[in-house]
Amino acid sequence: MASCDALLCKCPVSKNVSPQGFICRNSSHSFILVEGSSESSPSVDVTTNDSLSSTSCTTGTTSNSDNMSSLGENSANGELRSKRTAGYRVSCPGENCVHMSNFSIDEHDVGAESSEDSLSTSDGIENSPFVGFVHKPHMAHDGKWEAIQSVQSKEGPLGLHHFRLLKRLGCGDIGSVYLAELKGTKCCFAMKVMDKESLVKRKKLLRAQTEREILQGLDHPFLPSLYTHFDTEKFTCLVMEFCPGGDLHMLRQKQLRKHFSEPVVRFYAAEVLLALEYLHMMGIIYRDLKPENILVREDGHIMLSDFDLSLQCVVRPTLVKSASVTDSDHTKRVSAYCVRPICEAACITPACVAPVCIPPSCLVPKLLTSLSFKKSRKSKQDAGGIRSCSLPELLVEPTGARSMSFVGTHEYLAPEIIKGEGHGSAVDWWTFGILLYELLYGKTPFKGGGNRATLFNVVGQPLKFPDSPIVSHAAKDLIEGLLVKDPEERLACRRGAVEIKQHAFFEGVNWALVRSMAPPGIPGPFESNLLASRPTSNPLSRSATVSHVPGRLEESIPPGQYLEFNFF
Numbered sequence: 341m342a343s344c345d346a347l348l349c350k351c352p353v354s355k356n357v358s359p360q361g362f363i364c365r366n367s368s369h370s371f372i373l374v375e376g377s378s379e380s381s382p383s384v385d386v387t388t389n390d391s392l393s394s395t396s397c398t399t400g401t402t403s404n405s406d407n408m409s410s411l412g413e414n415s416a417n418g419e420l421r422s423k424r425t426a427g428y429r430v431s432c433p434g435e436n437c438v439h440m441s442n443f444s445i446d447e448h449d450v451g452a453e454s455s456e457d458s459l460s461t462s463d464g465i466e467n468s469p470f471v472g473f474v475h476k477p478h479m480a481h482d483g484k485w486e487a488i489q490s491v492q493s494k495e496g497p498l499g500l501h502h503f504r505l506l507k508r509l510g511c512g513d514i515g516s517v518y519l520a521e522l523k524g525t526k527c528c529f530a531m532k533v534m535d536k537e538s539l540v541k542r543k544k545l546l547r548a549q550t551e552r553e554i555l556q557g558l559d560h561p562f563l564p565s566l567y568t569h570f571d572t573e574k575f576t577c578l579v580m581e582f583c584p585g586g587d588l589h590m591l592r593q594k595q596l597r598k599h600f601s602e603p604v605v606r607f608y609a610a611e612v613l614l615a616l617e618y619l620h621m622m623g624i625i626y627r628d629l630k631p632e633n634i635l636v637r638e639d640g641h642i643m644l645s646d647f648d649l650s651l652q653c654v655v656r657p658t659l660v661k662s663a664s665v666t667d668s669d670h671t672k673r674v675s676a677y678c679v680r681p682i683c684e685a686a687c688i689t690p691a692c693v694a695p696v697c698i699p700p701s702c703l704v705p706k707l708l709t710s711l712s713f714k715k716s717r718k719s720k721q722d723a724g725g726i727r728s729c730s731l732p733e734l735l736v737e738p739t740g741a742r743s744m745s746f747v748g749t750h751e752y753l754a755p756e757i758i759k760g761e762g763h764g765s766a767v768d769w770w771t772f773g774i775l776l777y778e779l780l781y782g783k784t785p786f787k788g789g790g791n792r793a794t795l796f797n798v799v800g801q802p803l804k805f806p807d808s809p810i811v812s813h814a815a816k817d818l819i820e821g822l823l824v825k826d827p828e829e830r831l832a833c834r835r836g837a838v839e840i841k842q843h844a845f846f847e848g849v850n851w852a853l854v855r856s857m858a859p860p861g862i863p864g865p866f867e868s869n870l871l872a873s874r875p876t877s878n879p880l881s882r883s884a885t886v887s888h889v890p891g892r893l894e895e896s897i898p899p900g901q902y903l904e905f906n907f908f
């Protein structure tokens with residue numbers, strides 16, 4: 341349940357309509373997504389990492405004539421993707437107008453083909469002395485903030501010369517991530533370095549901008565803190581919290597039987613769930629949940645990473661249950677419900693372009709109509725033991741948002757994405773189900789012989805559970821609820837994360853205190869753990885391991901030696 345205090349609602353102010361015309365707003369705060377592509381071609385653009393060469397991150401593009409091309413019709417290179425690497429997408433210029441009732445979609449992916457997009461001018465803050473500064477209330481006492489601010493106050497805006505790059509941690513579709521020390525301090529950060537020219541050439545500038553905007557707006561214990569960001573002539577850099585514990589994919593591979601025990605899964609899944617819930621409240625559909633993107637912090641808690649495929653929309657709080665009604669009486673009264681105005685804080689979110697307060701009208705909760713409950717999922721919800729509760733219940737989820745993009749990782753793609761039906765926040769609950777399955781069983785449920793087979797399995801094959809390892813009925817029931825192929829019948833599609841939190845699998849979890857729970861493991865000191873032994877490219881990872889900073893940075897830096905900035 342989203343409490344009034346927890347609410348973070350985005351201003352329903354219209355975003356600047358870009359030259360590509362992404363978003364129009366109608367008179368009743370409803371938004372129409374108009375895809376940015378000016379081309380009227382009905383073709384489907386498929387951008388895939390499969391065309392990456394082993395040494396560069398150049399991306400190939402191919403066209404197909406229908407959405408089912410996503411089921412593995414060959415790209416120029418044979419398959420859409422050969423690995424579990426996120427980053428390919430299909431935009432559908434032929435279906436370029438999606439009407440939404442409550443939400444606006446700021447689909448930066450859409451129309452990312454614009455060559456005039458610019459990372460450095462959208463908010464005009466690059467010229468400010470507080471370049472990259474972001475206010476993060478929950479991090480107020482973090483020493484790293486203090487270190488950054490102290491250097492900034494003495495030396496002005498931070499730049500690459502303030503950091504010493506120690507090691508390349510990995511490489512994604514739009515940039516390389518380095519372990520970076522703030523000079524003169526003992527503070528280490530993860531610095532994502534993206535080559536601006538390469539972003540422009542590969543039409544990824546808007547993806548990079550989306551990621552930065554999302555990161556700037558986040559302030560949650562299980563999501564990355566963006567300490568600062570800056571641009572140089574050649575590079576755009578994000579300075580984030582560094583996670584020394586690796587990712588859950590790597591950790592799972594290290595387990596004796598390549599899967600986690602149920603209590604361990606419960607711990608990690610609970611934290612992921614809270615992070616997703618927060619993202620949805622912020623109007624962000626994550627779209628790339630997989631073990632590779634769940635990093636383990638120094639304290640053993642998790643951090644979701646990689647937001648370049650995420651979708652930004654605007655959410656409006658919706659009352660799904662007023663204060664005095666029972667579950668069977670969802671739609672009775674709105675009077676018992678109050679929304680505390682949060683306008684002072686709310687407009688710092690990235691989707692808000694104009695820094696104005698939320699007009700009162702957007703705080704008026706909309707009662708879900710009985711229509712919304714027509715297809716009630718009583719069986720699965722009952723299995724979760726939904727409690728009758730006298731408190732009002734709010735839905736702050738972008739459940740109505742719809743995107744036509746084809747993004748994600750084959751084994752984790754939701755059926756509605758594959759079928760090109762348009763998708764909303766329910767895709768994150770699907771991927772949450774796949775994640776639970778993989779962490780518990782050591783494999784994903786629909787994996788086929790190739791990517792095409794996998795996609796067909798996702799759409800057409802029923803969910804099956806292996807006999808071993810033995811997994812509890814509650815866990816299987818939760819997975820079944822999440823892996824319902826029809827997104828409208830999927831667990832959490834109506835009441836959001838609360839439906840999952842109340843499921844028997846999470847019985848006993850004190851949701852308010854999850855961040856104080858003892859983690860299953862704590863990474864060793866990263867000097868030895870990471871600097872000395874961790875390979876630059878994790879051989880266990882299914883992520884791309886190619887660089888976006890061609891020829892500029894060393895593959896690996898011997899311990900004790902540093903990459904100095906004259907490399908740039």
Ligand SMILES: Nc1ncnc2c1ncn2[C@@H]1O[C@H](COP(=O)(O)OP(=O)(O)OP(=O)(O)O)[C@@H](O)[C@H]1O
Pocket residue numbers: 425426427509510511512513514515516517530532564580581582583584587632633635645646647648883884
């Ligand atoms: N905060 C961090 N702390 C430690 N390692 C990180 C951090 N962020 C990223 N990494 C490492 O850097 C690698 C690259 O991350 P990045 O987010 O750029 O790309 P990715 O996860 O491979 O996905 P994509 O291709 O979609 O961008 C990750 O695989 C991870 O191993």
